[in-house]
Amino acid sequence: MATARADTLQPVELADGVEIQLRVAGPAVRSMAYTIDLLVRLGIYLGVWIAALFLVLPGIGMELTAGLMLLFMFFMEWFYNVIFEAGAKGATPGQRSMKLRVMSMTGGPVTLAQAVMRNFLRVVDFMPGLYLTGIVCMLFTRRFQRLGDLVANTVVTYADPPPSPTPVVEIRAERRAPAQVLTREEQAALLQFIERAPLWADERRVELSTLAEPLTRAPGTEGLRRLCGMALWLQEPEEKRGTPPPLKGAPLFRS
Amino acid sequence: MTVTLRPRQPWEAVDLGCAMVLRDFGRIMALWASTVFPLWIVVCVLMRSMPVWIPLVVWWLKPLYDRVPLFFLSRAAFGERPGFMETWKEWPRLWFANFLPALLWRRLSFIRSFALPAQMLEGLRGAAVNRRVRTLAMDGGGSGFSLSYAFSKIEFVAWIGLMWGTYGLLPDTARPDWDGLFSAFDVENTIPDAFLWWGAACHMVIVTLIEPFYVGAGFGLYLNCRTRIEGWDVELAFRRMATRLTSAAAALAVSLLFFAGMQTTAHAAVGDDPAKVVEKVKQHPDFEVHKVNSKRWVPDFEADEKKDAPRLDFLDAIGEIIFWVIITGLVVWLVVYLVNNRHLFISRGAGKTPVKTPKVIMGMNITRESLPDDIVAAARATWAAGDFKEALSLLYRGSLSWLVTRRQVPITDGDTEEDCLVQVLKNGEKNEATYFKQLTGAWVQVAYAVIPVTEAEMDALCDGWPFVVKGGAA
Numbered sequence: 001m002a003t004a005r006a007d008t009l010q011p012v013e014l015a016d017g018v019e020i021q022l023r024v025a026g027p028a029v030r031s032m033a034y035t036i037d038l039l040v041r042l043g044i045y046l047g048v049w050i051a052a053l054f055l056v057l058p059g060i061g062m063e064l065t066a067g068l069m070l071l072f073m074f075f076m077e078w079f080y081n082v083i084f085e086a087g088a089k090g091a092t093p094g095q096r097s098m099k100l101r102v103m104s105m106t107g108g109p110v111t112l113a114q115a116v117m118r119n120f121l122r123v124v125d126f127m128p129g130l131y132l133t134g135i136v137c138m139l140f141t142r143r144f145q146r147l148g149d150l151v152a153n154t155v156v157t158y159a160d161p162p163p164s165p166t167p168v169v170e171i172r173a174e175r176r177a178p179a180q181v182l183t184r185e186e187q188a189a190l191l192q193f194i195e196r197a198p199l200w201a202d203e204r205r206v207e208l209s210t211l212a213e214p215l216t217r218a219p220g221t222e223g224l225r226r227l228c229g230m231a232l233w234l235q236e237p238e239e240k241r242g243t244p245p246p247l248k249g250a251p252l253f254r255s
Numbered sequence: 256m257t258v259t260l261r262p263r264q265p266w267e268a269v270d271l272g273c274a275m276v277l278r279d280f281g282r283i284m285a286l287w288a289s290t291v292f293p294l295w296i297v298v299c300v301l302m303r304s305m306p307v308w309i310p311l312v313v314w315w316l317k318p319l320y321d322r323v324p325l326f327f328l329s330r331a332a333f334g335e336r337p338g339f340m341e342t343w344k345e346w347p348r349l350w351f352a353n354f355l356p357a358l359l360w361r362r363l364s365f366i367r368s369f370a371l372p373a374q375m376l377e378g379l380r381g382a383a384v385n386r387r388v389r390t391l392a393m394d395g396g397g398s399g400f401s402l403s404y405a406f407s408k409i410e411f412v413a414w415i416g417l418m419w420g421t422y423g424l425l426p427d428t429a430r431p432d433w434d435g436l437f438s439a440f441d442v443e444n445t446i447p448d449a450f451l452w453w454g455a456a457c458h459m460v461i462v463t464l465i466e467p468f469y470v471g472a473g474f475g476l477y478l479n480c481r482t483r484i485e486g487w488d489v490e491l492a493f494r495r496m497a498t499r500l501t502s503a504a505a506a507l508a509v510s511l512l513f514f515a516g517m518q519t520t521a522h523a524a525v526g527d528d529p530a531k532v533v534e535k536v537k538q539h540p541d542f543e544v545h546k547v548n549s550k551r552w553v554p555d556f557e558a559d560e561k562k563d564a565p566r567l568d569f570l571d572a573i574g575e576i577i578f579w580v581i582i583t584g585l586v587v588w589l590v591v592y593l594v595n596n597r598h599l600f601i602s603r604g605a606g607k608t609p610v611k612t613p614k615v616i617m618g619m620n621i622t623r624e625s626l627p628d629d630i631v632a633a634a635r636a637t638w639a640a641g642d643f644k645e646a647l648s649l650l651y652r653g654s655l656s657w658l659v660t661r662r663q664v665p666i667t668d669g670d671t672e673e674d675c676l677v678q679v680l681k682n683g684e685k686n687e688a689t690y691f692k693q694l695t696g697a698w699v700q701v702a703y704a705v706i707p708v709t710e711a712e713m714d715a716l717c718d719g720w721p722f723v724v725k726g727g728a729a
Contacts, residue, residue: 007259024270027409027468028266028406129416129417129420130412130416182496193493199483199484214497
């Protein structure tokens with residue numbers, strides 16, 4: 001049975017036929033961001049309340065101070081997220097600390113209208129209590145959207161670029177064409193191997209290259225050398241003219 | 256492999272696990288119901304006298320529930336989804352393997368769901384398991400901790416939320432006496448059993464809902480950990496490649512002799528003749544070439560000068576002739592029109608041609624030739640003869656003749672006596688105008704009213720005759 005591959009990248013086809021992939025963020029990390037925002041708001045309330053007790057209370061009395069404080073809390077609860085999400089970063093402090101941001105489904109920044117809609121609908125997501133609707137809705141939609149997101153057509157995505165740990169190393173291997181015709185997946189695996197091999201121990205590299213022995217037809221280090229050569233050939237079939245620039249990092253082979 | 260593996264950030268790996276669970280949530284729920292619900296029934300029956308502890312027991316037994324979903328997910332990741340029979344056959348082994356440490360000293364481990372795949376799936380035993388978990392935790396331990404924190408928070412919040420939301424549906428007898436609870440802290444008597452049972456049920460619902468995602472998230476983190484520190488995705492790809500190449504080795508041994516020289520360049524396609532594959536791909540509707548033909552007029556002056564169409568030159572000549580004929584016709588018509596209607600364009604006063612003096616006014620001939628040379632003498636003679644009307648007529652005609660010819664007063668042949676007087680008063684000299692007014696009065700009196708003027712008046716008119724050339728006789 002053919003099933004869709006589970007992936008965290010969610011494709012979205014735009015109106016002009018272009019497909020983009022969104023790195024949507026799930027309920028776990030979003031709950032962390034929400035907790036941080038909640039703490040930030042509580043901290044602000046505490047600070048403002050203490051300041052009001054010392055500065056405003058002697059002048060206008062207790063009832064008026066409490067009223068102003070409630071008014072301030074009302075605006076914070078309704079507009080804290082709106083202001084930050086419609087802003088330049090598209091993220092509240094909590095979301096920014098978790099390296100998240102709110103996006104329109106088209107991959108662009110959210111408009112003010114979208115920010116207002118998705119945050120005013122928190123009331124619905126909160127029902128019947130403590131965001132139960134929002135949590136369930138996030139768990140059971142492919143793009144991890146709560147109701148407010150679905151209505152405003154927004155998603156929460158990771159803001160930082162995907163990790164690409166590629167330390168530059170010198171690879172002493174002779175460029176050579178693969179002895180067999182390789183599929184796309186196999187070519188991709190070879191390229192992944194040469195890119196990430198510097199992160200692994202020598203033994204692991206040899207272990208992996210031994211798995212590819214039907215391709216390299218050589219065991220041990222010689223197989224690794226040949227595999228690296230084929231990967232280099234895949235990266236760049238033609239020999240570059242001139243000497244390559246000096247490379248930094250540990251050598252791939254112990255000499 | 257039905258999961259896309261690539262090095263991810265930890266939270267993204269958690270999301271991958273959630274996506275895996277979401278994809279097969281129905282099947283996981285079915286397996287969950289068939290394995291966990293019986294256990295819960297047993298727990299409820301055993302603890303029917305103290306329902307307040309049921310949520311704690313249900314929570315404590317969680318490591319057992321995790322194993323069936325994990326078993327399913329680990330198989331589903333490789334594309335085979337175990338059914339009921341297969342799962343039930345594995346069930347005892349899954350639950351009894353390592354269940355004591357899981358329920359006792361490992362129960363409070365914060366990396367429970369992250370470590371579970373290493374403990375359950377890798378087939379290690381004893382100290383090797385701990386070493387393995389410690390190795391993996393060096394990379395993903397912190398993330399496993401955050402994951403457990405996030406999901407226990409979500410679970411707790413959802414539990415309270417569900418109880419809060421459904422509290423209104425409870426009958427009064429099932430609601431706790433909050434005042435009594437907070438004033439006396441008498442839990443036994445203020446909280447009815449029904450409330451406790453209801454709370455336990457809500458907890459079970461939420462655990463059922465959330466726990467599979469927690470297991471999946473831990474599995475996703477584990478997969479990511481192995482991908483990052485061991486290149487597990489590369490390993491799997493290499494294994495698949497080795498399988499493909501060795502199974503094809505027999506066929507290859509024959510064909511290698513022929514293809515040895517050609518394979519150095521071909522590395523993209525596999526199997527069929529590339530040309531045929533390309534043709535097949537190009538058959539797809541996506542590759543259909545659509546053309547839109549549109550025409551746009553561009554003035555091409557060079558082409559006009561080209562002489563590759565000399566036969567059409569006579570058209571030029573004909574066109575030119577027609578053009579000049581039309582122009583000439585227009586000019587002629589314009590000239591004729593202007594001439595015929597020149598009075599519209601040439602004003603009467605400004606013209607150099609002299610005003611055409613009328614010869615007859617009111618039926619009276621006023622030309623100088625028709626009048627006697629000495630008008631006053633002739634008038635006196637006629638007066639003396641008794642023809643008063645003729646005498647005054649002579650005077651009036653004579654004055655009009657003078658005014659029209661000499662003074663150029665604009666009088667036309669259609670004007671009445673009134674018109675003539677107005678024109679003379681407007682254009683004539685003052686003494687002449689005064690005289691003409693007097694004369695006109697007498698003439699009108701005689702000619703129309705037939706009242707004869709007196710002799711004194713006639714004498715005055717004759718004596719006051721102003722229309723003579725100064726310095727000489729008329």
